[in-house]
């Protein structure tokens with residue numbers, strides 16, 4: 016498994032963009048769609064007051080939806096990374112909403128038996144399973160409820176992630192498009208500065224062309240290949256525009272882009288690893304069943320496509 020600080024940094028980087036949700040767009044938390052309907056139902060018959068804790072909250076998109084639906088509730092979120100909660104206005108909601116950043120959900124600094132609704136959307140499955148089940152049961156109040164949306168190993172979300180990871184792996188390979196561009200750019204700049212191309216320049220150009228061809232082949236093979244197409248277009252532009260005066264800047268830009276893709280690769284890889292088959296879900300939930308005999312699992316589907324597992328339960332005692 017990738018080191019905790021690298022995982023945390025990869026997510027901090029993502030949340031710095033201001034995104035509210037890791038699979039935004041058609042799978043929004045509010046409005047239309049299966050995920051929104053699940054959360055509406057989870058909040059529907061809640062009492063006027065209570066304490067919700069959201070595990071792996073990221074930028075707190077779910078806390079924002081809960082802030083609107085559960086007006087008298089206290090809301091807490093926990094995340095391994097350092098999200099920015101761009102929607103939170105100090106003074107308006109600040110006193111009832113609390114974020115535990117850089118905190119593992121396996122060890123939440125809240126007293127036992129104080130949580131009335133424990134939620135997680137594409138979060139709980141990233142944690143150590145045994146530890147997080149134990150922690151969730153410690154935190155839940157008697158009668159406290161559980162509502163989870165969990166990555167499904169066969170969902171469209173996981174399939175897209177698998178395509179994205181193949182694309183990211185190809186781009187980051189030693190002979191991939193990023194390294195090939197870094198190698199060819201100085202030669203192109205020298206050429207524009209009036210130098211004759213030597214053997215090294217020819218070889219670098221050939222390696223670049225090969226990497227471009229490999230990328231195009233993968234674009235054809237994948238269902239979703241946005242990152243490949245975007246990178247191809249971006250490096251082509253760089254090649255056209257580079258000259259001795261902007262070479263340094265172009266190389267710095269490329270290095271920053273490589274770091275960004277490396278972080279995306281960490282996130283995508285762990286998303287795929289976290290996604291659960293039926294058997295894995297049953298194994299994970301077994302830890303809850305004694306305290307929650309009526310635990311219900313289902314799948315969320317939208318436009319005929321499988322999106323995620325859904326889990327609801329309540330502590331019997």
Ligand SMILES: C[S@@+](CC[C@H](N)C(=O)[O-])C[C@H]1O[C@@H](n2cnc3c(N)ncnc32)[C@H](O)[C@@H]1O
Pocket residue numbers: 022023026035036037038070071072073074075076077093094095096118119120121135136137138141142143
């Ligand atoms: C896929 S994102 C989901 C974020 C948000 N719930 C959403 O629906 O968009 C997973 C989040 O879980 C966090 N995470 C991963 N492992 C964690 C852990 N052990 N404890 C707390 N947070 C964790 C990551 O930092 C990341 O922000």
